[in-house]
Structures are given as structure tokens and as C-alpha cells.
Amino acid sequence: xxxxxxxxxxxxxxxxxxxxxxxxxxxxxxxxxxxxxxxxxxxxxxxxxxxxxxxxxxxxxxxxxxxxxxxxxxxxxxxxxxxxxxxxxxxxxxxxxxxxxxxxxxxxxxxxxxxxxxxxxxxxxxxxxxxxxxxxxxxxxxxxxxxxxxxxxxxxxxxxxxxxxxxxxxxxxxxxxxxxxxxxxxxxxxxxxxxxxxxxxxxxxxxxxxxxxxxxxxxxxxxxxxxxxxxxxxxxxxxxxxxxxxxxxxxxxxxxxxxxxxxxxxxxxxxxxxxxxxxxxxxxxxxxxxxxxxxxxxxxxxxxxxxxxxxxxxxxxxxxxxxxxxxxxxxxxxxxxxxxxxxxxxxxxxxxxxxxxxxxxxxxxxxxxxxxxxxxxxxxxxxxxxxxxxxxxxxxxxxxxxxxxxxxxxxxxxxxxxxxxxxxxxxxxxxxxxxxxxxxxxxxxxxxxxxxxxxxxxxxxxxxxxxxxxxxxxxxxxxxxxxxxxxxxxxxxxxxxxxxxxxxxxxxxxxxxxxxxxxxxxxxxxxxxxxxxxxxxxxxxxxxxxxxxxxxxxxxxxxxxxxxxxxxxxxxxxxxxxxxxxxxxxxxxxxxxx
Amino acid sequence: xxxxxxxxxxxxxxxxxxxxxxxxxxxxxxxxxxxxxxxxxxxxxxxxxxxxxxxxxxxxxxxxxxxxxxxxxxxxxxxxxxxxxxxxxxxxxxxxxxxxxxxxxxxxxxxxxxxxxxxxxxxxxxxxxxxxxxxxxxxxxxxxxxxxxxxxxxxxxxxxxxxxxxxxxxxxxxxxxxxxxxxxxxxxxxxxxxxxxxxxxxxxxxxxxxxxxxxxxxxxxxxxxxxxxxxxxxxxxxxxxxxxxxxxxxxxxxxxxxxxxxxxxxxxxxxxxxxxxxxxxxxxxxxxxxxxxxxxxxxxxxxxxxxxxxxxxxxxxxxxxxxxxxxxxxxxxxxxxxxxxxxxxxxxxxxxxxxxxxxxxxxxxxxxxxxxxxxxxxxxxxxxxxxx
Ligand SMILES: Cc1cc2nc3c(=O)[nH]c(=O)nc-3n(C[C@H](O)[C@H](O)[C@H](O)COP(=O)(O)O)c2cc1C
Ligand code: SF4
Ligand code: SF4
Ligand code: SF4
Ligand code: SF4
Ligand code: FES
Numbered sequence: 012x013x014x015x016x017x018x019x020x021x022x023x024x025x026x027x028x029x030x031x032x033x034x035x036x037x038x039x040x041x042x043x044x045x046x047x048x049x050x051x052x053x054x055x056x057x058x059x060x061x062x063x064x065x066x067x068x069x070x071x072x073x074x075x076x077x078x079x080x081x082x083x084x085x086x087x088x089x090x091x092x093x094x095x096x097x098x099x100x101x102x103x104x105x106x107x108x109x110x111x112x113x114x115x116x117x118x119x120x121x122x123x124x125x126x127x128x129x130x131x132x133x134x135x136x137x138x139x140x141x142x143x144x145x146x147x148x149x150x151x152x153x154x155x156x157x158x159x160x161x162x163x164x165x166x167x168x169x170x171x172x173x174x175x176x177x178x179x180x181x182x183x184x185x186x187x188x189x190x191x192x193x194x195x196x197x198x199x200x201x202x203x204x205x206x207x208x209x210x211x212x213x214x215x216x217x218x219x220x221x222x223x224x225x226x227x228x229x230x231x232x233x234x235x236x237x238x239x240x241x242x243x244x245x246x247x248x249x250x251x252x253x254x255x256x257x258x259x260x261x262x263x264x265x266x267x268x269x270x271x272x273x274x275x276x277x278x279x280x281x282x283x284x285x286x287x288x289x290x291x292x293x294x295x296x297x298x299x300x301x302x303x304x305x306x307x308x309x310x311x312x313x314x315x316x317x318x319x320x321x322x323x324x325x326x327x328x329x330x331x332x333x334x335x336x337x338x339x340x341x342x343x344x345x346x347x348x349x350x351x352x353x354x355x356x357x358x359x360x361x362x363x364x365x366x367x368x369x370x371x372x373x374x375x376x377x378x379x380x381x382x383x384x385x386x387x388x389x390x391x392x393x394x395x396x397x398x399x400x401x402x403x404x405x406x407x408x409x410x411x412x413x414x415x416x417x418x419x420x421x422x423x424x425x426x427x428x429x430x431x432x433x434x435x436x437x438x439x440x441x442x443x444x445x446x447x448x449x450x451x452x453x454x455x456x457x458x459x460x461x462x463x464x465x466x467x468x469x470x471x472x473x474x475x476x477x478x479x480x481x482x483x484x485x486x487x488x489x490x491x492x493x494x495x496x497x498x499x500x501x502x503x504x505x506x507x508x509x510x511x512x513x514x515x516x517x518x519x520x521x522x523x524x525x526x527x528x529x530x531x532x533x534x535x536x537x538x539x540x541x542x543x544x545x546x547x548x549x550x551x552x553x554x555x556x557x558x559x560x561x562x563x564x565x566x567x568x569x570x571x572x573x574x575x576x577x578x579x580x581x582x583x584x585x586x587x588x589x590x591x592x593x594x595x596x597x598x599x600x601x602x603x604x605x
Numbered sequence: 606x607x608x609x610x611x612x613x614x615x616x617x618x619x620x621x622x623x624x625x626x627x628x629x630x631x632x633x634x635x636x637x638x639x640x641x642x643x644x645x646x647x648x649x650x651x652x653x654x655x656x657x658x659x660x661x662x663x664x665x666x667x668x669x670x671x672x673x674x675x676x677x678x679x680x681x682x683x684x685x686x687x688x689x690x691x692x693x694x695x696x697x698x699x700x701x702x703x704x705x706x707x708x709x710x711x712x713x714x715x716x717x718x719x720x721x722x723x724x725x726x727x728x729x730x731x732x733x734x735x736x737x738x739x740x741x742x743x744x745x746x747x748x749x750x751x752x753x754x755x756x757x758x759x760x761x762x763x764x765x766x767x768x769x770x771x772x773x774x775x776x777x778x779x780x781x782x783x784x785x786x787x788x789x790x791x792x793x794x795x796x797x798x799x800x801x802x803x804x805x806x807x808x809x810x811x812x813x814x815x816x817x818x819x820x821x822x823x824x825x826x827x828x829x830x831x832x833x834x835x836x837x838x839x840x841x842x843x844x845x846x847x848x849x850x851x852x853x854x855x856x857x858x859x860x861x862x863x864x865x866x867x868x869x870x871x872x873x874x875x876x877x878x879x880x881x882x883x884x885x886x887x888x889x890x891x892x893x894x895x896x897x898x899x900x901x902x903x904x905x906x907x908x909x910x911x912x913x914x915x916x917x918x919x920x921x922x923x924x925x926x927x928x929x930x931x932x933x934x935x936x937x938x939x940x941x942x943x944x945x946x947x948x949x950x951x952x953x954x955x956x957x958x959x960x961x962x963x964x965x966x967x968x969x970x971x972x973x974x975x976x977x978x979x980x981x982x983x984x985x986x987x988x989x990x991x992x993x
Contacts, residue, residue, distance in 0.1 A: 025867050048774075054927075056782040056927075056969060057926040057927045057928070057969065058927070058928050059927050059928050059929055059967045059968070059969065060928070062966075062967050068966070070964075070966045070974065071963070071966045071967050073782065076782040077782070077784070078784065091966065094962075094963065095929075095966055095967045097930050098929075098959075098960060098963040098967075099929060099963065099967060102928050102929065102932035102933060102936065103932065105932060106931075106932050106935070107934065135954075136936050136960075137933060137936065137939050137940065137943060137949075137955070139935040139936060139939060161928075162925070162926070162928075162931065164926070173646045176936055180777075181777055181779075181925075181926075182925050183925065184760060184762065184921070184922065184925045185919070185920050185921045185922055185923040185924070185925050185931065185934065186920045186921070186922065186923075186925070186934070187921075187925070188923075188924070188925025188926070188931060382789075394730070396974070564978065
């Protein structure tokens with residue numbers, strides 16, 4: 012890589028060849044406004060907000076798209092640049108349904124910010140907003156409002172590049188150009204996995220999650236209802252971002268307090284059901300291995316693949332329906348929690364399950380769809396009544412007028428509120444694998460996993476696909492058939508990586524026994540329901556916070572969670588037992604491939 | 606300015622029946638560098654609209670180190686009022702193919718495509734067998750090069766070179782960011798020369814007749830001749846090859862019907878020359894450049910309607926990806942309508958003229974960048990027609 016030198020606003024910059032003018036400007040702290048640009052995505056260069064003047068060029072250059080050249084002289088704030096930029100933002104506003112007062116993304120909207128920054132006069136141009144744009148509310152998870160779309164195509168690139176789903180495309184040209192689906196199908200009929208990555212990459216209110224917080228307020232306000240809430244591990248390391256904390260802050264105690272202040276009857280922990288998932292899934296893996304290795308049962312599908320990410324589950328249902336047998340039959344922690352909240356919890360608390368409203372706070376948009384899957388009623392009721400995102404909780408806390416920073420810390424309620432470090436790391440890519448290995452290895456050998464401090468570093472980090480292998484030696488008598496087996500595992504996050512893993516599985520060439528897949532880049536900490544913006548640095552900081560959470564836990568193995576031990580003793584009896592099968596496991600279905 | 610009188614020329618369609626393979630043989634006897642040298646010294650500039658020097662384009666592509674390179678003939682011809690490429694492909698198709706083969710030899714390409722406008726698919730009946738035969742013939746001459754047809758997507762924007770590549774790659778026809786230019790990263794990410802149909806025929810003919818006969822035509826900035834598609838208020842509508850550098854008044858004298866009010870040179874993305882400027886404008890890169898479309902309007906024409914048609918065309922045919930062009934074209938159209946209806950004051954025209962400046966400097970591709978040409982030349986010259 013050769014180094015080139017250029018000047019930006021009279022400052023000298025040296026930068027590697029191949030970087031853009033925008034990259035170079037960042038290096039010398041010159042901020043150029045952008046809109047279609049997103050660090051997670053490839054260059055588009057279509058909004059033209061980032062134009063700058065390059066000496067010797069008659070036209071302006073889109074700084075996000077034009078490579079920096081040696082000797083370039085760039086000016087980012089000349090009258091020509093300012094006029095063009097202001098005009099461009101005014102044009103965007105002129106085709107926009109400017110309703111900031113009622114918009115979910117108000118105060119967190121890139122168009123709004125640009126418009127304010129350039130003090131756009133709404134009367135400069137006529138409105139060219141298309142009349143009668145209907146909001147697509149067909150999906151349980153995602154709401155699409157084309158009247159708020161700036162056509163930056165970030166969603167399209169997200170769905171293609173990060174997720175390789177291609178549910179979103181551009182249709183029409185010129186004045187009719189818009190973001191669409193195949194055949195303009197409503198989102199619930201499209202191939203969309205509901206992962207919500209498009210939502211967190213959208214600069215405006217054009218793509219949002221379906222909101223259910225009014226339903227929650229209603230339940231809380233209803234004296235007859237007993238509201239239980241479970242909060243996912245990655246929410247507590249991200250919600251602070253909406254409430255004035257820097258990225259990567261752990262605000263678990265304050266979050267619990269705030270929920271209690273909202274009036275929730277019982278604030279419980281999804282980490283508990285994550286631990287439960289680990290135990291069930293761990294046993295399921297060992298059972299599959301036994302059947303395959305000892306009984307030579309050829310119907311057993313290996314590798315087994317995790318099923319706790321509903322975006323991923325819908326992806327495989329759409330795209331690899333003939334390989335559903337590889338999915339673990341375990342429900343996601345949310346759904347396990349839901350089913351138990353209206354059975355075990357109801358029983359223990361002596362509450363009629365029909366009066367229980369079970370809510371989950373998730374980093375996720377896909378969990379909304381999952382909660383609404385028709386089969387998710389094994390408790391005899393809707394297992395989960397509403398799935399909210401981290402963002403919705405942030406809004407609720409603000410709506411309640413709570414001064415979050417001033418809240419004291421408090422503990423989760425019981426029962427189903429106790430958790431372990433293993434449950435906590437579920438929130439980061441590799442976390443399920445790490446938690447599963449901590450448990451499975453110990454079950455099989457009676458010893459701790461052979462990693463310092465139980466930290467299985469090879470499965471951590473932001474590499475798209477990670478691999479690890481652990482040799483099983485000196486196994487306990489029950490598991491002697493595993494003696495000497497090298498357990499091979501892989502971890503994939505972001506559906507584009509899931510597809511790579513599945514291509515291998517489909518070709519019969521997967522070398523692994525067990526694979527963790529998370530639909531979102533970084534796992535749940537980068538989930539489609541998390542605070543906006545997102546990028547690699549933010550995901551890394553949230554992940555670090557999750558691992559800190561783990562290190563601070565007295566118990567760091569799922570099967571050692573006292574409440575888990577108790578629930579098996581008093582209710583479930585045994586992993587993969589009859590009750591588990593009824594409440595905690597599920598099945599999958601083939602879906603359309605377009 | 607090298608003002609010239611009107612002179613009809615016959616290079617493109619000349620010797621329709623001469624043996625084109627002989628020209629190719631002649632080229633193959635030269636070195637690639639000699640060929641490129643000849644094209645450069647002929648002063649030939651692209652006939653597709655942008656007028657990039659053809660020899661330089663070939664030279665840049667030759668300099669790229671790549672096992673795979675492409676030659677593409679741009680036969681998308683979508684500019685309103687242009688139909689000369691269709692005529693060329695119909696009458697002298699072999700000359701086009703030879704031009705591609707010469708280019709392939711010069712730059713080191715093994716594969717070539719003719720990107721044919723969707724509406725011209727009727728030409729395939731003759732073109733397909735011709736290409737099949739041609740491919741065999743050039744292999745026999747020892748040139749490892751194969752030409753294929755590619756039927757276009759039917760959108761005007763797909764004539765823009767990078768959108769054309771996208772469309773050939775099976776993607777949506779949206780122009781790419783430049784740089785990089787096609788000679789570095791073109792079709793399938795490989796170095797590509799893309800030339801207009803007519804440009805390729807001139808290459809063939811420069812090799813055949815030599816540089817001098819070509820170069821002595823035209824002006825220093827606009828060498829040679831050019832094929833024009835003449836339409837509108839004229840009794841002589843059709844295809845004519847004329848020397849470059851002629852005065853607009855000479856042109857109007859020959860083709861006008863005596864009552865010419867304006868000539869739109871270069872189609873919707875070109876310039877409108879009003880009567881008062883006929884005398885001091887020449888047709889060529891140093892004057893009014895054109896891809897070949899010449900539309901003649903007489904006094905009874907409403908220039909408001911002419912402009913409105915163009916703006917409707919742009920608002921439809923913009924690919925829609927970039928803000929200045931997608932929204933700007935709609936604003937211009939809505940804006941002139943509002944002024945006409947009296948809903949906006951006539952001073953709003955100035956706002957719109959400023960908007961075309963933004964579109965010119967900030968649009969991503971030539972379409973949005975060139976809307977100003979027709980808009981400002983019509984509005985500035987026929988302002989009263991816009992208002993009343
Ligand atoms: C909107 C737009 C449409 C175009 N359409 C055509 C076309 O139909 N045919 C063509 O030869 N060039 C067209 N061009 C120009 C091409 O991008 C390219 O410059 C040309 O094919 C290069 O060939 P030349 O150097 O031989 O002119 C178009 C450009 C733009 C911006
Ligand atoms: S998307 Fe942004 S600019 Fe549009 S209404 Fe919402 S907050 Fe306002
Ligand atoms: S929906 Fe959002 S991300 Fe997609 S193009 Fe519109 S504004 Fe951009
Ligand atoms: S939710 Fe995910 S799969 Fe669906 S459109 Fe958005 S990015 Fe694509
Ligand atoms: S200028 Fe127009 S045609 Fe060109 S890229 Fe932009 S929107 Fe598309
Ligand atoms: S941010 Fe550069 S063009 Fe959109």
C-alpha cells in the first residue's frame with residue numbers, strides 16, 4: 012500500500028491509496044455531511060450530500076465515493092459546495108413527508124439533522140411527495156413508510172450485503188423510483204427475515220419496527236393483569252445509549268429499576284431462559300452425537316445448528332428449507348420464557364395464566380414475528396404477548412418521565428430472574444457457543460472447559476465465521492463414546508455468513524458438529540432492535556460490556572444456575588423430557604423462496 | 606472558431622459493399638501501437654455524445670494489465686431525435702464489427718459485445734448470422750476475438766456506459782461512481798473500451814482511407830465529419846453525414862423550411878440555439894456539441910411545450926438514484942407548470958435556473974449533469990414563452 016498526500020481545507024493529509032476523500036477528511040477532523048454513506052456498507056454515492064470541490068474539476072465530487080489522489084486539493088466548505096449541499100437537502104425535503112412532530116425517528120433522524128443544520132426553507136421548492144403513499148404494516152416486525160424514504164438504498168445494501176437476503180430492491184426509475192420488494196409484495200409475504208438490520212441502517216423513519224408499547228402500557232394500567240417482563244442480555248449494555256450514557260455502558264441495575272417504576276409486576280431475566288436453552292440444547296447435541304456415533308442413526312442431522320435467532324430461523328425456512336433438520340428444536344430463550352411464564356411461573360405464584368401478560372424486551376425485530384408465530388402457544392395462551400425492542404423500552408422510560416441516571420440499581424425479581432455469565436454472553440456472537448461448550452464439556456468430562464477463566468476466546472470477536480475444536484478426553488462413563496472425539500464448532504453472524512455456512516452444509520461438506528448462527532452482525536448486541544446508529548466500533552463496545560457482565564457474575568455456567576437446577580427438580584424433571592418437549596421445543600416450516 | 610460552410614460527406618456509408626475484412630487485414634499488419642497512434646492523430650472524438658478522444662481511450666485500455674478486456678459497441682441510441690446508429694447498423698454493419706475487431710486487436714481484448722437498443726431487436730435477424738460468419742472469419746485471420754449481441758433493457762439510462770455495464774451484468778441499470786473509468790474497471794470489473802456505433806465505423810474508415818482524408822475535414826477541435834439525424838420542421842428529415850464545424854445558419858439554410866425559430870442540437874440533453882444565434886454558433890465540440898440529433902422548430906412551435914416534453918422525458922428516464930437528478934427533474938417540470946399556471950411568480954424561473962446549476966455540478970452522471978443544457982438555453986432565450 013502506498014501513501015499519498017493531499018490537502019483538505021488547507022490541511023495536509025497523508026493516507027493510504029484507495030481511501031476516499033471522506034476517509035481523508037476524517038483523518039484531519041474535517042466533518043463532511045453524509046446520508047447514503049454507512050460504514051457497514053459499500054459505497055453508493057447517490058445522495059450527493061457529501062459533495063466537495065476538487066481543484067481542477069468542473070463538477071463537484073462525492074467525497075464518499077471518490078478516491079483520494081496524490082496531490083489533490085480539496086475544499087469542503089466553499090460557496091459552491093454549500094449552495095449545492097443546501098439545494099440537495101432542500102430537494103430531499105421537497106419529496107419528503109415532513110412530519111417530524113409525529114415521527115418515531117424524530118431527534119434520531121439524519122435527514123432532520125441535515126435539514127436543521129442547513130436551515131432548509133421548506134418553501135424553496137414545491138412538494139413532489141407522492142400522494143396516497145400507504146404504510147406497509149403487513150409484517151409483525153417491520154413497518155415501511157415510503158413517504159419518509161430518501162432513497163439512499165442503505166436498506167437495500169444492508170439486506171444484500173450484510174444479510175444476503177435481497178428482500179428489498181429498487182423498483183421503477185426517475186420520479187417513480189422507490190424501494191420495493193419482489194413483485195412489490197407486502198413485507199409479510201416477501202422473503203424478509205425480519206432481522207431489522209435495514210431498520211437500524213435506515214437514516215430516517217421510512218423503516219421502523221412495529222411498535223407495541225401502547226399494548227404494554229395498557230396491560231400495566233389494567234389492575235387485573237399481572238405483567239411480567241423479561242429483558243434480553245444485550246439490552247442492558249445498549250439501552251444506556253438512548254438515555255445519555257456512552258456506548259458500552261452497563262446499566263443493568265438502573266434498567267431493572269426503571270421497569271419496576273413503569274409499573275411492571277415482575278422484572279425477570281431472559282438470561283435465565285438462555286441458561287435453560289443451553290442445558291436443553293447441550294443435551295440435544297449430545298443426544299444427536301450419541302445417535303449418530305453409537306446407534307449409527309442416519310436420520311440424525313449433524314451439524315446441529317442453533318435456533319435462538321428468529322431472523323436466522325426464518326432465513327433457513329425460506330432459503331434452505333430442505334435442511335431444517337439441522338436446526339436445534341429448542342425454542343429461543345424468549346419463547347421458552349414465555350411458555351414458562353404462563354405455566355411454571357403462574358403455578359409457583361398462584362396466578363391464573365390468563366391474567367398474565369408476558370412481555371419481552373429484545374434487541375431484535377424478528378422476535379416480534381416469532382412471538383406471533385401461530386404455534387407459539389404451548390402454554391395454552393400466547394406464550395409472549397408482546398415483543399419490544401430496546402428502542403421501544405427507551406421510549407417508554409422517557410414517556411414515564413424517569414430520570415434514568417438518577418435511578419438506584421436493583422435486582423431482578425424472582426422466580427426466573429436469576430442468571431449466569433453464560434446466559435449474559437448469549438448477547439454477543441459466539442456467546443451461545445461459548446456457553447454451550449462450558450456446559451457440554453463439563454457434562455461429558457466432569458471438568459471445566461480447558462480455557463483460561465472459562466473464556467473461550469477463539470469463538471469471540473467480530474470475524475464473520477469463527478471456528479474452534481475441543482478434544483474430548485477422559486470422558487465420564489456415560490459419555491465414553493465421545494472419548495477422543497474432537498468436537499468441531501463454528502460460529503457465524505450476519506446472514507451472509509450464515510449462507511456461507513449453509514452452502515457447506517447443503518453440499519454435505521460441513522466439517523462441524525455444532526454451529527451457532529446469529530442473524531445480526533455481532534449477534535444480538537448488533538440486533539435490529541438496538542439503538543441507532545450502529546457500526547463496528549459500537550458493536551465491539553457493546554460486546555466488551557457483555558463480557559464484563561460475564562466476568563462479574565458469581566456463576567458462569569448455565570447448568571450451575573440455582574434456578575435452573577430448581578426448575579428441573581420441581582417442574583421439568585429432566586432435559587429433553589416430556590415437559591420440555593411440550594413447552595420448550597418447536598418445529599419449523601418451509602417458506603417461499605422469493 | 607473555425608466556421609465552415611455546409612459540406613456533405615460520404616465516409617460512413619461509402620462503399621457499403623467493399624470488403625471490410627480487407628480493412629481488418631490491413632490493421633492486423635500494423636502493430637497495436639501504430640493503430641492507436643493513427644486514431645490519436647486523426648483527432649477522432651467519440652460520437653456518442655461526450656466526445657472523448659477515441660485514440661486516447663484505446664491507449665488507456667491497452668496500458669491496463671489484464672488477461673481479460675472487453676470491447677463494447679454502444680448501440681443503445683436512446684437520445685430523443687437520434688436514429689443514425691440504427692441506420693448504420695442496418696446499412697454498414699460489417700464496418701461496425703471491423704471497428705470492434707480493430708479495437709480488440711489494439712487493446713488486447715478477446716470478447717466484444719454489441720449492446721443493442723431493445724427497440725432495434727428487429728435488426729437481429731440480419732445481425733446474428735452476420736456476426737456468426739464474422740466471428741469465423743476473424744478467427745481464420747488469426748485474431749482471437751469473438752463478438753456477441755446483447756439486447757438492451759429498454760431504458761434510456763442504459764446508454765450511459767457504466768449503467769450499460771450494470772445492465773449487462775444482470776443488475777439494475779444505474780450509473781456507477783467515476784472514477785474508476787471503464788478503461789480501468791468496466792464490464793465485469795475488467796478494462797473495457799466502449800464506443801458508439803458511429804465512432805467504431807470511423808475507426809474502420811481511418812484505417813482504410815488513412816488519417817489525412819479524415820483529418821482535413823472539420824476543425825482543430827472537431828476533426829472529421831459526423832452523421833446527423835435531422836427531424837422536426839423540415840422537408841428533408843433523415844440521416845446526413847456532414848463536415849463538423851459548420852455554422853448553424855448554414856445548416857438552417859439547407860434544412861430549415863424558411864421559418865426556423867430554433868434548432869435543438871444534441872437532443873433533450875443538448876442545447877437550443879435560437880434564431881438570433883444561428884450566425885455565431887458552429888456545430889462541433891468547440892461550439893454546440895451533438896451526438897447527432899438536430900431538431901428544427903419553426904415559429905409556430907411552443908418552446909414551453911418543447912421544454913416540458915424534455916423535462917417529462919428526464920423525470921421518467923432518470924435512473925432515480927441520485928438526489929439532484931431524481932428530484933431536480935421533477936422540480937423543474939412542476940416548476941415551469943406552476944409558473945405557466947400563475948401559481949409561482951416568473952422570478953421562480955431564476956430559482957429553477959440555479960437548481961440546474963446544482964444538478965450540473967452535483968449529479969452522479971451525464972444525464973442529470975446535462976439537463977441544464979436544454980433548460981437554460983430554452984428558458985433564457987424564450988423566457989416570455991415560459992410565462993405567458
Ligand atoms: C444518459 C446517457 C445516455 C447515453 N446514451 C448513449 C447512447 O445511447 N449511445 C452512445 O453511444 N452513448 C451514449 N451515452 C454516452 C456513453 O456513456 C459513452 O460516453 C459513449 O458510449 C462512449 O462512446 P464514444 O466515446 O464513442 O462516444 C450516454 C450517456 C449518458 C449520460
Ligand atoms: S423521517 Fe426524519 S425528517 Fe422525516 S418526518 Fe421523520 S424525523 Fe422528520
Ligand atoms: S427505506 Fe430508509 S434506508 Fe431504505 S432507501 Fe429509504 S431512507 Fe434509505
Ligand atoms: S428485516 Fe432483514 S431481511 Fe427483512 S428486509 Fe430488512 S434487512 Fe432484509
Ligand atoms: S444523474 Fe440521474 S440518471 Fe444519472 S445517476 Fe443520477 S439519477 Fe441516475
Ligand atoms: S454520502 Fe456521499 S453521495 Fe451520499
